[in-house]
Every structure is written in structure tokens, then in C-alpha cells.
Amino acid sequence: MREGRNPIIALLTDFGLEDAYVGTMKGVIYNINPSAQLVDICHNITAHSIQQASFALSSSYKYFPEGTIYLVVVDPGVGGSRRAIILKTPQYLFVAPDNGVLSFIAEEECEEVVEITNASYFLKDVSNTFHGRDVFAPVAAHLSLGINIYNFGPRLEDIERFTLSSPHILPNGDIIGRIVYIDRFGNLITNISSEILSLYSSERVVIEIRGIKIYNISSSYSSVSKGEPVALIGSSGNLEIAVNCDRADRVLRAGIDEEVKVYLS
Amino acid sequence: MREGRNPIIALLTDFGLEDAYVGTMKGVIYNINPSAQLVDICHNITAHSIQQASFALSSSYKYFPEGTIYLVVVDPGVGGSRRAIILKTPQYLFVAPDNGVLSFIAEEECEEVVEITNASYFLKDVSNTFHGRDVFAPVAAHLSLGINIYNFGPRLEDIERFTLSSPHILPNGDIIGRIVYIDRFGNLITNISSEILSLYSSERVVIEIRGIKIYNISSSYSSVSKGEPVALIGSSGNLEIAVNCDRADRVLRAGIDEEVKVYLS
Amino acid sequence: MREGRNPIIALLTDFGLEDAYVGTMKGVIYNINPSAQLVDICHNITAHSIQQASFALSSSYKYFPEGTIYLVVVDPGVGGSRRAIILKTPQYLFVAPDNGVLSFIAEEECEEVVEITNASYFLKDVSNTFHGRDVFAPVAAHLSLGINIYNFGPRLEDIERFTLSSPHILPNGDIIGRIVYIDRFGNLITNISSEILSLYSSERVVIEIRGIKIYNISSSYSSVSKGEPVALIGSSGNLEIAVNCDRADRVLRAGIDEEVKVYLS
Numbered sequence: 045m046r047e048g049r050n051p052i053i054a055l056l057t058d059f060g061l062e063d064a065y066v067g068t069m070k071g072v073i074y075n076i077n078p079s080a081q082l083v084d085i086c087h088n089i090t091a092h093s094i095q096q097a098s099f100a101l102s103s104s105y106k107y108f109p110e111g112t113i114y115l116v117v118v119d120p121g122v123g124g125s126r127r128a129i130i131l132k133t134p135q136y137l138f139v140a141p142d143n144g145v146l147s148f149i150a151e152e153e154c155e156e157v158v159e160i161t162n163a164s165y166f167l168k169d170v171s172n173t174f175h176g177r178d179v180f181a182p183v184a185a186h187l188s189l190g191i192n193i194y195n196f197g198p199r200l201e202d203i204e205r206f207t208l209s210s211p212h213i214l215p216n217g218d219i220i221g222r223i224v225y226i227d228r229f230g231n232l233i234t235n236i237s238s239e240i241l242s243l244y245s246s247e248r249v250v251i252e253i254r255g256i257k258i259y260n261i262s263s264s265y266s267s268v269s270k271g272e273p274v275a276l277i278g279s280s281g282n283l284e285i286a287v288n289c290d291r292a293d294r295v296l297r298a299g300i301d302e303e304v305k306v307y308l309s
Numbered sequence: 310m311r312e313g314r315n316p317i318i319a320l321l322t323d324f325g326l327e328d329a330y331v332g333t334m335k336g337v338i339y340n341i342n343p344s345a346q347l348v349d350i351c352h353n354i355t356a357h358s359i360q361q362a363s364f365a366l367s368s369s370y371k372y373f374p375e376g377t378i379y380l381v382v383v384d385p386g387v388g389g390s391r392r393a394i395i396l397k398t399p400q401y402l403f404v405a406p407d408n409g410v411l412s413f414i415a416e417e418e419c420e421e422v423v424e425i426t427n428a429s430y431f432l433k434d435v436s437n438t439f440h441g442r443d444v445f446a447p448v449a450a451h452l453s454l455g456i457n458i459y460n461f462g463p464r465l466e467d468i469e470r471f472t473l474s475s476p477h478i479l480p481n482g483d484i485i486g487r488i489v490y491i492d493r494f495g496n497l498i499t500n501i502s503s504e505i506l507s508l509y510s511s512e513r514v515v516i517e518i519r520g521i522k523i524y525n526i527s528s529s530y531s532s533v534s535k536g537e538p539v540a541l542i543g544s545s546g547n548l549e550i551a552v553n554c555d556r557a558d559r560v561l562r563a564g565i566d567e568e569v570k571v572y573l574s
Numbered sequence: 575m576r577e578g579r580n581p582i583i584a585l586l587t588d589f590g591l592e593d594a595y596v597g598t599m600k601g602v603i604y605n606i607n608p609s610a611q612l613v614d615i616c617h618n619i620t621a622h623s624i625q626q627a628s629f630a631l632s633s634s635y636k637y638f639p640e641g642t643i644y645l646v647v648v649d650p651g652v653g654g655s656r657r658a659i660i661l662k663t664p665q666y667l668f669v670a671p672d673n674g675v676l677s678f679i680a681e682e683e684c685e686e687v688v689e690i691t692n693a694s695y696f697l698k699d700v701s702n703t704f705h706g707r708d709v710f711a712p713v714a715a716h717l718s719l720g721i722n723i724y725n726f727g728p729r730l731e732d733i734e735r736f737t738l739s740s741p742h743i744l745p746n747g748d749i750i751g752r753i754v755y756i757d758r759f760g761n762l763i764t765n766i767s768s769e770i771l772s773l774y775s776s777e778r779v780v781i782e783i784r785g786i787k788i789y790n791i792s793s794s795y796s797s798v799s800k801g802e803p804v805a806l807i808g809s810s811g812n813l814e815i816a817v818n819c820d821r822a823d824r825v826l827r828a829g830i831d832e833e834v835k836v837y838l839s
Contacts, residue, residue, distance in 0.1 A: 052604060054597065060493035061326065061591065064369035067319065067350030071373035074317060074348070078374060082348075083604070083612075085597030091494050092554055104594040107707065108601035109608060120554055123529025172529040174544030177372065228590035229621050264653025264702040279704035289622055289650055325758035326591065329634035332584065332615030336638035339582060339613070343639060347613075356759050357819055385819055388794025437794040439809030442637065 050079045051111040053184050056101055057176060058089040058118045065174070069115075069181040072167065076185035083108075092120040094145045094206060099225045099233075102148050103280040105136065115184040116140035123172030128160035128179055129203060130193050137193070139184045141175070144206025161197035211236050219306040221283070223298060230291025234304045236283040244308060251275040252305040253285055254296055259309065271295070315344045316376040318449050321366055322441060323354040323383045330439070334380075334446040337432065341450035348373075357385040359410045359471060364490045364498075367413050368545040370401065380449040381405040388437030393425035393444055394468060395458050402458070404449045406440070409471025426462035474566075476501045484571040486548070488563060495556025499569045501548040509573060516540040517570040518550055519561055524574070536560075580609045581641040583714050586631055587706060588619040588648045595704070599645075599711040602697065606715035613638075622650040624675045624736055629755045629763075632678050633810040635666065645714040646670040653702030658690035658709055659733060660723050667723070669714045671705070674736025691727035739831075741766050749836040751813070753828060760821025764834050766813040774838060781805040782835040783815055784826055789839065801825075 053073060059065040066087050073080050085104055089097045097118040105114060112135075119126075119141045127142040133153045140146050142159075150157070160179065163170070165186045170178040183196060211221035211234075221236040232253070241249075241261070251258040258275045261283075268274045270289045273296060278284030285304065287295045318338060324330040331352050338345050350369055354362045362383040370379060377400075384391075384406045392407040398418045405411050407424075415422070425444065428435070430451045435443040448461060476486035476499075486501040497518070506514075506526070516523040523540045526548075533539045535554045538561065543549030550569065552560045583603060589595040596617050603610050615634055619627045627648040635644060642665075649656075649671045657672040663683045669690075670676050680687070690709065693700070695716045700708040713726060741751035741764075751766040762783070771779075771791070781788040788805045791813075798804040800819045803826065808814030815834065817825045 052601075054601070056594070056597075061351065062353045063492045064321075064351045064365040065492075067321075067348060068369040068372045070348050071317075071319070071350075071369065071377070074346075075372065075374045081604075083597060083600050085601075086591065086594045088592045100594040104598040104601065107598045107605065109605045112601070121531050124531035171542075171544045173541065173549070177544065227593045227595075266651050266654035276703065277701075279701045279707065284703070291621075326616065327618045328757045329586070329616045329630040330757075332586075332613060333634040333637045335613050336582075336584070336615075336634065336642070339611075340637065340639045386796050389796035436807075436809045438806065438814070442809065 050077065050081050051113055051188050052081050052083050052109060053113045053115055053188055054083045054085050054105075054108055055087070056085040056089070056097060056114065056116045056118075057087045058091050058093065058097065059087050059176065061087055065176065068177050072177055072181040073185040076182055077188050080185060080188050089118055092118065094118055094120075094143055095208070096225065097145050098148055098206065098208065101145070108136070110135045112136050113184050113187050114138045114140075115180055116145055117176040117180050118145055119143070119175060122175050127200075128175065128183075129200065130158050130160060130183070130187070130196055131203070132156040132193055137187055139180050139187065142204050144204045146203065147206045148208060150203055150205070156193065157200040157203055158193050159197040159200050162195060165191075165196060209235050211240065217308070221304045221306065223300055223302045223304065226293050226300060229286070230293040231278065232285040232292050232296070232298055232302070233278055233280060234283045234285070236304065236306060238277045238281050238283070241277070241283060241306065244306065248308045250307055250309045251283070251285065252307075253302060254298055256296060258285070265289075315342065315346050316378055316453050317346050317348050317374060318378045318380055318453055319348045319350050319370075319373055320352070321350040321354070321362060321379065321381045321383075322352045323356050323358065323362065324352050324441065326352055330441065333442050337442055337446040338450040341447055342453050345450060345453050354383055357383065359383055359385075359408055360473070361490065362410050363413055363471065363473065366410070373401070375400045377401050378449050378452050379403045379405075380445055381410055382441040382445050383410055384408070384440060387440050392465075393440065393448075394465065395423050395425060395448070395452070395461055396468070397421040397458055402452055404445055404452065407469050409469045411468065412471045413473060415468055415470070421458065422465040422468055423458050424462045424465050427460060430456075430461060474500050476505065482573070486569045486571065488565055488567045488569060491558050491565060494551070495558040496543065497550040497557045497561070497563055497567070498543055498545060499548045499550070501569065501571060503542045503546050503548070506542070506548060506571065509571065513573045515572055515574045516548070516550065517572075518567060519563055521561060523550070530554075580607065580611050581643055581718050582611050582613055582639060583643045583645055583718055584613045584615050584635075584638055585617070586615040586619070586627060586644065586646045587617045588621050588623065588627065589617050589706065591617055595706065598707050602707055602711040603715040606712055607718050610715060610718050619648055622648065624648055624650075624673055625738070626755065627675050628678055628736065628738065631675070638666070640665045642666050643714050643717050644668045644670075645710055646675055647706040647710050648675055649673065649705060652705050656734075657730075658705065658713075659730065660688050660690060660713070660717070660726055661733070662686040662723055667717055669710050669717065672734050674734045676733065677736045678738060680733055680735070686723065687730040687733055688723050689727040689730050692725060695721075695726060739765050741770065747838070751834045751836065753830055753832045753834065756823050756830060760817070760823040761808065762815040762822050762826070762828055762832070763808055763810060764813045764815070766834065766836060768807045768811050768813070771807070771813060771836065774836065778838045780837055780839050781813070781815065782837075783832060784828055786826060788815070795819075
């Protein structure tokens with residue numbers, strides 16, 4: 045924790061920036077902790093996409109200072125029976141609906157989870173449609189004031205798990221992966237990590253997507269000519285397929301869940 | 310007012326996030342008050358839509374701390390004859406063009422209005438196309454330094470009024486309302502408030518939109534199956550029509566101003 | 575420099591707001607300087623558009639306080655051979671790839687340029703695809719702590735130049751300019767500055783675009799009826815063609831690089 049400073053509250057939602065939803069959450073937080081330090085991770089997660097929010101969070105959270113409180117609201121089940129939780133790791137706190145959006149963190153380094161039940165930390169009137177404003181934002185604000193997680197509700201033994209798609213390795217060693225994220229530049233990010241790829245000799249590797257074969261893992265986008273496809277380890281640490289100075293999703297006509305095959309020539 | 314702290318300046322504009330307009334306004338504010346605390350409510354109001362800005366402001370402003378200064382710039386008449394105003398309520402200050410965007414607040418709780426005329430609080434060169442940068446931002450920044458509103462210009466007796474559409478109640482008690490806002494999720498927000506609805510027995514209520522009848526006011530989106538339409542009181546306090554885990558605007562093919570009828574079966 | 579305060583770090587990128595890229599850069603900055611003060615200029619620059627980023631920066635940077643550090647990441651050549659630079663002017667510091675995005679500033683008021691080579695100011699693992707996170711953000715954060723620019727690498731004699739399109743003046747005095755930027759409102763911003771126009775008698779001036787003639791330079795959008803085209807000096811100081819309360823790009827069917835002719839009747 046940064047001495048003498050308020051921890052950062054980092055917001056990740058699917059509320060978009062077209063409405064006043066995100067601004068309203070910030071108003072609620074400043075009402076409770078006028079010294080809160082807010083940072084937007086992203087608010088344009090596809091509506092209700094728990095998978096996309098998981099990916100965005102997993103690729104960014106380790107870059108924030110120790111003590112950061114993540115306020116993650118992608119909540120298709122708002123107002124229903126899903127629980128609200130606080131998850132603690134050695135460095136961070138995460139506030140989110142218990143719908144699987146935090147399951148990748150739970151698998152890596154969870155120390156403790158509590159269910160959020162203590163309504164004295166909520167807004168007085170809790171709607172059934174906007175817990176981001178009425179429950180999650182006020183809980184994150186109270187956490188940023190230093191209130192202990194055990195004040196918010198009882199410990200949970202486990203949380204909802206969400207199976208992130210992982211690549212298959214065939215008996216002959218071929219890897220069958222998928223596109224799990226497409227970014228603003230049209231870059232195609234796969235679920236094949238650099239750890240898995242490191243088992244392969246890079247000199248003979250072939251990456252195949254939609255019938256197109258790429259015979260190399262390059263070091264940068266500009267390793268190939270403009271308009272050419274290129275495979276590389278992207279900033280998330282996964283195999284990524286791009287087109288230099290163009291959109292790979294359009295040029296290769298590839299979307300989420302598209303199959304990507306890796307094998308030796 | 311929060312003791313010893315700068316008040317928040319909360320920005321609401323139709324400048325979008327594609328250009329440098331909003332960033333430039335923030336530069337201007339920090340130049341005048343380096344300790345200003347800025348919060349974005351929303352910048353993606355449909356260009357020139359005073360109605361949409363009114364709705365976004367009305368649904369969010371009460372969640373901000375006392376003393377917040379709202380900087381509202383949706384200004385189709387920039388450079389013309391419309392006035393610029395500061396409106397004071399018991400808790401807040403609003404800086405905006407006098408084009409009706411603040412009329413809902415004026416009706417609720419206005420204490421005082423002044424016309425902004427004192428050019429010593431503007432940038433030196435005032436353009437005719439970007440008063441957000443040259444007039445409104447510097448005025449908000451000076452207000453955040455504690456300068457009294459009467460320094461900015463003369464009192465006004467009244468401001469421009471903008472008639473927000475309100476529902477009709479027929480002699481037989483039926484309510485004829487309209488969709489006044491559609492949010493990022495495609496939820497259809499009506500002008501029918503929960504106060505009006507509370508006069509009806511919820512057990513026999515029927516909500517009709519584009520020939521589709523909904524026989525219940527539910528408590529949450531997930532009260533119905535995925536893909537089914539649902540009527541509920543939304544987070545703004547008005548009747549809202551949604552489709553669980555889908556977009557009501559697309560599924561029901563309904564847009565702004567679409568009629569919504571409420572009656573007893 | 576503002577006494578006793580951290581300088582502002584103002585961010586301008588083409589990373590968009592759909593992914594976690596911008597949020598991740600902010601996490602990196604706060605990790606290095608917990609007191610950093612961040613302001614977004616714009617993140618929706620068209621992907622890889624050095625020209626658009628140049629325009630957005632040139633129209634906004636003078637409005638920020640002295641001491642501001644501009645973090646400009648539009649970087650189609652990331653991971654390739656392009657250099658990374660810090661450019662110092664009497665009032666500001668700019669951190670960017672050396673791809674021409676800063677050339678307009680270099681022409682106006684550059685004091686010093688250094689190449690960024692000292693990896694002790696980078697993140698430990700530098701990817702080949704996201705120098706915004708791994709190089710530029712940490713360098714800007716260290717600059718905001720007061721570290722001298724000469725610690726980051728050797729002086730450069732010159733930087734990459736990018737020829738901004740400038741208008742042609744024909745022997746008969748006619749001006750042939752072009753649309754260089756279209757903003758959110760569909761306003762068409764030309765490369766014809768008010769300085770050049772001031773040489774012409776405004777009473778007899780004709781502005782012609784796509785066969786449509788405008789016989790006046792007006793003072794504001796609302797100088798003409800709704801739906802009518804209007805020419806004026808926009809907030810950037812250049813000739814701008816707009817349509818009152820509508821989108822000039824759609825009404826006039828004009829895009830980037832469209833020719834604009836100015837002459838005397």
C-alpha cells in the first residue's frame with residue numbers, strides 16, 4: 045500500500061461512455077471518499093461479456109500499484125440471485141458480481157473471498173437494475189477508506205467459475221487454439237500462451253488461420269511488409285495474429301472463436 | 310462544501326471523445342485552478358441534443374458531493390444570441406448555455422441565476438465556435454476557486470424553458486407515455502415516473518408498446534427468461550422496458566418518442 | 575512549472591477506449607509516480623494516423639499549464655527501427671515515437687531533442703508491440719518526477735519531419751486548400767489559416783467546395799439558417815466549413831483531402 049495515500053480505484057465496466065452511468069458511479073465514490081483516486085481501465089466491454097472483461101482485467105491488473113481496488117461491473121444478472129463479492133489477493137482487492145468474471149484470478153492467487161451482504165455500506169435505496177451505483181461503487185469507496193473486508197459480509201469458500209477456453213494439444217503435438225479477443229486495431233489475440241509456444245522450435249513453426257499459413261513468429265508488426273499477416277507474441281503474452289498497418293480481423297475475415305492451428309512444418 | 314478541498318467540476322458535453330475538445334477544456338481549467346478535481350459525467354450526448362443532456366444530468370447530479378460545479382456544454386447556438394448562465398441550487402452550481410438544458414433543475418430547486426457577462430473570467434481571445442473552451446471552462450474554473458457568482462454578471466429573473474415531454478393521463482385512467490431515452494444496453498426509458506405508476510394496482514397493470522403487452526412490473530431484468538421483454542422501474546426512477554440479456558430497442562423495434570401505454574386489465 | 579505540484583501528464587493516443595491499453599498505461603504511470611496528474615486529450619485518433627494526431631495536438635497543447643508533459647503514442651512502427659524521443663520547448667515536454675508526429679512543434683519552438691535509449695527507465699520486460707506501456711508511459715512518469723531529459727539518452731540534431739499539407743496560392747491570388755480534419759460534428763477544417771485569409775477582403779471573398787459557393791466568412795454557425803452551409807474561422811484558427819445544426823461532411827459529401835478554393839468575386 046502506498047503510504048499516506050488513498051489507494052487507486054480502477055474501474056472496468058460494460059456501461060459504455062454514451063450514458064451517465066460511469067459518471068454517476070464516480071459521484072457516488074467521491075461522496076463517500078472525497079480523496080479517492082479513480083482510474084478508468086475500460087468501460088466499452090461488450091454488453092454482458094464476462095469473457096471480454098476477464099481478458100481485459102487479466103491483461104492489465106498487474107500493471108497497477110499495490111493496494112489498487114478493482115471495481116469490475118459486468119453484471120447481466122443484476123437484481124437476480126447472483127452474489128456480490130470482494131476478492132483479496134496479496135496485492136489487490138477486487139469488487140465484482142460473482143458471475144465468473146474473477147475466476148482467472150481466483151485460480152492464480154486468491155487469498156480470501158467475502159460475500160458482500162452488509163447493506164450499511166450500500167446507498168440507502170438500492171435499485172434492482174444498477175448495483176454498480178448502489179452497491180459496488182459504495183463498497184469500493186468504503187474499502188478505499190481502509191475498512192476491513194470482513195466488515196462487508198461472511199467468508200465464502202468458493203466463487204463462481206467461468207471456464208476460459210484453453211487450447212487443445214493433439215497427440216501429434218499440434219496446437220488447436222482460438223481467437224479470444226480482438227482489439228481496436230483488429231489484432232487477433234489467441235488463447236495460446238507464449239509458455240506453450242516456447243515448447244516448439246520457432247524455426248519450423250507454422251501458424252494457420254482460415255487456410256492462411258504464417259511460417260514464422262515475428263518480433264514486431266513491422267517485421268513484415270505493410271498489408272501482410274504476421275504472427276507474434278502480443279503484449280498480453282499470448283500468440284497474436286496481426287496485419288502490418290491494417291486490420292487482421294477484416295483482411296483475414298476472422299472473428300472471436302475462430303480456430304488457430306500451430307504445428308511444425 | 311467539502312472542507313479544505315477543491316469542489317468537483319463535473320463535465321457533461323456533446324463534444325464526443327473523437328477530438329481534442331474535451332481535453333482542451335481540461336487544460337484550460339488546470340491552467341486557472343491547478344488543484345481542480347475533474348469528473349466526466351458523459352461526453353457522448355447526441356450532437357445538439359438538449360433533451361438527452363437534460364435527462365443524463367437529471368439522472369446523475371444528485372449522486373455527486375455537495376458543492377459540485379456542473380459544466381454542461383451542449384450548445385447548438387454557440388456564437389449566437391443565446392445567453393450563458395450560472396444557476397445555483399442549495400447544493401450545487403451549474404454552468405451552461407441558456408438554452409433550456411437546465412430547465413428541469415430550475416423547476417425543482419433553483420435559488421439564483423446570473424447571466425455570465427464579465428469577460429475578465431473568459432480566455433483572452435473568445436472564438437465564436439468553442440465557448441466550452443473560451444467561456445464555460447474558465448468560468449467553472451474560477452467558480453472552483455471560490456469566486457462569488459455575482460462577480461460573473463447580473464441576476465436573471467428567469468431562464469429559457471424547455472418542455473420535457475410528460476405523460477398524458479386519459480379520463481379512464483390510462484397513461485399514455487413515451488420513450489425519452491435509450492441507453493447503451495438498448496433499454497427503453499419512458500417519461501412515466503414511479504410516482505405516477507404507484508397509483509395503479511401493480512397486480513392488474515398492463516404495459517403496452519408496439520402491440521406487445523407486458524402483464525407485470527418486475528423487480529429486475531432477470532425476473533424473466535433471456536430474450537423476454539420486461540417492464541420495471543429503472544435506476545432513473547422511471548418506467549423502463551428492457552429485454553433480459555438483449556436490446557429492447559432492437560427486439561421491439563422501438564425508438565425515441567415511441568408511445569407506451571399503461572392501463573389496468 | 576507549477577510550484578510544489580506534479581506536472582500534468584496529458585495523453586494522446588490512437589489506442590481507443592474499447593480495450594484496456596490506456597488504463598494499463600495509467601497503471602504503469604501511477605506505479606512510478608503515485609502523485610501523477612493525468613489528463614486525457616484524446617484516445618480515438620484514427621489508428622496509425624500521424625496527421626490526425628498532429629492536428630489534435632497542435633490545436634490543444636497551448637491550452638495546458640506550463641510544465642505539462644505530453645505523452646503521444648500513435649506508433650505504427652512500434653518494435654521496428656523508429657526512434658523514441660523527448661522534445662523540449664520553453665514550456666513543455668513531449669514524449670513520442672520519432673515518426674513525424676511532433677514535427678510541427680519542432681518547426682515552431684523546439685529547444686532540445688533527446689533520443690530515449692536508457693532502458694533503466696523502461697519496464698523490465700519490453701514487448702515489441704506495446705511501447706506505450708513499456709517505454710513511453712514509464713519515461714513520462716519518470717519525467718514527471720523531475721528527472722532531467724539528458725538522463726534518458728543522447729541529444730539528437732534533428733527529428734523525422736512530416737510534411738503537413740499547406741495551401742497553394744496561385745499566381746492570380748486564388749487559394750487552393752484542403753480539408754485536413756473532420757470533427758465529431760462533421761465540421762470540415764481546412765489547412766487555410768486565418769493569417770492567410772486576412773490578406774483577402776472579406777466582403778468579396780468566395781469559398782468553394784464541391785461546386786458549392788459560400789459568399790461570406792461568418793462569425794458563427796448560427797449566422798446562417800439551420801441546414802445552410804457556413805464558412806468561418808474555427809476554434810483551431812483555420813478556415814472551417816460547417817452546416818448550421820447539421821453535419822457538413824454528410825450534407826456536402828466532403829471528406830479528408832477534399833479541395834477548398836478561396837477567391838475574390
